[in-house]
Every structure is written in structure tokens, then in C-alpha cells.
Amino acid sequence: MTEQPAGHPGRGDAAPAGQCTVLVVDLDGEPLAPMRALEEILLCLGTWEDDDRRHPGADTEPLRLPAPLADRVALAAVQRLLGALAPTQSREPWRGRLLAPDGRYEHAPMTALTLPSADIDLLCATAAALGDAALNPEIADLVSTFAEQLGSGCRSGGRTELVSLLARLAGLLDLSPTDDTRLLITRLRTTPLGTDCVLSDAEEAAHARTADRMNDLWAHGSGIDRYLY
Template sequence: MLVVDLDGEPLAPLRALEEILLCLGTWEDDDRRDPGTDTEPLRLPAPLADRVALGAVQRLLTALAPTQSRGPGCGRLLAPDGRYEHAPMTALTLTAADTDLLAATAAALGHPGLDPDIGELVDAYAEQLAGGYRRADRTELVSLLARLAGLLDLSPTDDTHLITARLRATPPGTDCVLNYAEEAAHARTADRMNHMWAHGSGIDRYLY
């Protein structure tokens, strides 16, 4: 699959999710070690239970981190004749199971019947994610995670195959100069990514 460098934007919700899932794993462990006699044991819905979602999120973070905020020595993605620079893209191999788990995790956290304590935990990390500049809640974090899952599961097309082949044929750390057909494929793919991640707006500066 193709991953575009969005200057680290996709990593923030993933890291917030990792912290949430680490907390839930600790709650599970504490409840198993010392079950309360007057309280119901914690029952996390799939895939939150037993650190299943946590493992997938950590694998995705490990794979995605090197593709974001890439330095100048990583090679540029250039228009034909080097006329201007596009946002870098990386051809990456991810397991379908992990992207499916990310989507299922977003759905579980956004479920209206989610345990109120878990909901408060998610709200707290969503507020931190906003950075104090705007209000954020569970709905916004869940939306970001669901959109990221869609971005990572973008259906392959002739365009993505063409770009992927070009990127894989370019030695690491060197500039990749697209030809006109490849640049057209890049533009169409960027449109799809833009629609998925930002509903058609907000990241044009990264993709064009």
C-alpha cells in the first residue's frame, strides 16, 4: 500500500489510542489479580480485550513512524523534469488483519453502549490530542481512527500499482522523478487520500 507523508498527522491519534489501550490492559490485569467482591469484573469488548488491539496499534506505529516527517536525506518525490516537489509517498507492506483491527477498535470505542469509565478515559486522551486549541471528544478521536483505517485500507488501482512500482524501483535515499503518466496517477491517488483523510480539504498543502 501507499502511505503519504502527512507531517506526522496520522501518528497522533494512533499514539493516543496506544495510551488508551495500555490503560485498559492495566485495568484488565488489576481486575484479574484482585477481583472485587462487590463489583462486576471488567469485561472489555473485542478487540479491546486481552491486548489484541494494542498489539495491532503498536505494529502499525512501528511501520508508519518512519514514513512521517521525513528528513531531506530520505529522497524527494519530484514532478517530471524536477519542476517541483510532491509530498513523499512510501510503498509499505501492512497486514490486513492489523488495519481491520484498527477499524474494529474505532467502532468499539465509538459504540453508544461503551462502558462509561472507558468513555471517560477516551475523552481525556481526546482532549489532550486537541492540544488546547479546540475542543475534542471521543467522537472526534474515533472519527480520526476510522479515517486512518480507511486510508490504510485504500483499494489498490492501476494508479497505485504504477506509483508503487516506481517507488520500489528507486534506490533508498535518492530522488524519485515521476514521468507524466506517473504524476497523473499520483494526482488521482492524492485526491482519493485527501477525500478519505480530510473529507476533501485540509491536507492539500501536503499532497500537491
């Protein structure tokens, strides 16, 4: 997992085999909370699974986790994604700002991040598994418990809202590449760390279109102003 905000371009525009380069917006840590809740859920499931294997009960059925929850497969992917995403959130100004043409105003920072494609697929599959209506009731209760411990944005929706946040994050990470995203990735890769990135008019237009797409996924189209401050 490679962060490429500055001065260290990858080999051309292509990511290594099995990986993809995506744009990640600094949302002041919003995507990290559901991911950390998911990590705790998967750690608990892994412990339950281990306990059943070490101490099988004669009169109880062992816990059977659906893919990709079983065997800590999803947990490993989530931990890799968390490790990659955390540095992109709540970035310090010394790392460089993302500015509109002529520095008229500041955008929320963006990072070009190279991630394993399989991990993004696993995040999507994990969200689907946890949202399945036929999910084991014990697992559903566990998910609901951690969902209620999140901030106010998730309390009202419980498990449903947590699953929705995870699915929307997977959608952001799986955003289809376009000429706009490729233009922005190239610019971010070639901007030295600690240097402000002042977008050209063409890059600003690409940013606006890309931010609109991201808003549709993450914020239900609440408006591009979400990415300006």
C-alpha cells in the same frame, strides 16, 4: 512490516499472504498523534483488565472489554502499526524527494509499506468499538480524557474526533488498490534510497488521482494542494 521506498522490491507486485502493500503519505506526523493516544488508552485498558484478574472484587463486576479491546489484541496491532508508520512521517530530505515531471515542484513523500491486513482490520474495529454509543462509561471517559490531550485539531471534537481520525486512518491504510496505486508502488519500490524520484507524466496523473482519493478520506476533500509543498 516492511518499508519499501527504495531499491528493494518485493516479490513482484503481490504482498505476502495475509499482508498488503499500501501507499503512506508523509503528513508531517499527523496520523501518529491519534495512534499514540490510542496506544495509551489501550495500555490503560490492559492494566485495568490485569488488575481485575489479579484482584477480583467480591462486590464489583469485573471489567468486560468488547472485542478487539480485550486481552490486549488491539494494543498489539496498534503497536505494530505505530512501529511501521513512524518512519514514514517527517522524513528527512536525504532519503529522497518525490518530484513532479522535470522536477517542477515537490510532492509530500510517499512510502510503499507492507502491513498485516489483520492489523488494519483491527484498527477499524477498534475505532468502531470506541465510538459505540453503548460503550462502558468508564472507558468512554478514558477515551475522552486522552482525546482532550491531543492537539487543537482534536480538542473541540473530543472522543468523537479521535474516533473519526482513527477510522479515517484505517480507511487510508485500506485504500482499494487500483492501476494508479500499483503504478506508484512499483516506482517507489524501484527508486534507490536517497535518490529523488521524478515522476513521469503517467505517474504524475496517477499521483493526482490517488492524492484526491486520500484527501477525500483524511482531509474531507480539502484539495490536492495539501500534498504539495
